[in-house]
Amino acid sequence: GENVEQHPSTLSVQEGDSAVIKCTYSDSASNYFPWYKQELGKRPQLIIDIRSNVGEKKDQRIAVTLNKTAKHFSLHITETQPEDSAVYFCAASTGNNDMRFGAGTRLTVKP
């Protein structure tokens, strides 16, 4: 089955700096890669996703890149703000109700 690894497990940045979180996956049949943000005590919420026919996707301050050959994808947050502090999860799916999640990255943005 799919195995998703996520790094780093914790990340601390200064407000205004960029943050990058990386994930690798094992199943070459995976074709959908969402990212979720989970604030303390709240539910995970989808923030951006990318499909395997696209190499990069951007939405304001967040972007995701996908390298299918290397089987890795990354989340980039620019101009970080304190409200970006949360746990971020990557995930991968082949489309067969089999979404697997990474272990999460706790991002802290220091004012």
Add this chain to the structure above:
Amino acid sequence: ETGVTQTPRHLVMGMTNKKSLKCEQHLGHNAMYWYKQSAKKPLELMFVYSLEERVENNSVPSRFSPECPNSSHLFLHLHTLQPEDSALYLCASSPLGANYGYTFGSGTRLTVV
């Protein structure tokens, strides 16, 4: 509210108790999922229902028993749990297939004493 409601929000139960977790969605989704979230671990997929039929049981102990009476409701029946089963149990739903983002509920924080 995102459209996926879980009850109760918190549950404390003894190892000999029987309890049930409930999940309800009114998003018109046809797939529903149970995940277990423990500290410092990935979200663990427990059960998947597609069109009310169970399509995956991820080697979950039999003390967890899911039920999906219709496409809007999902239950997780619990009996004779162990302290290590204490975790946040998250329900999610999606359109059919997993190539759409999931909508998660707020979860049930379960403590087994």
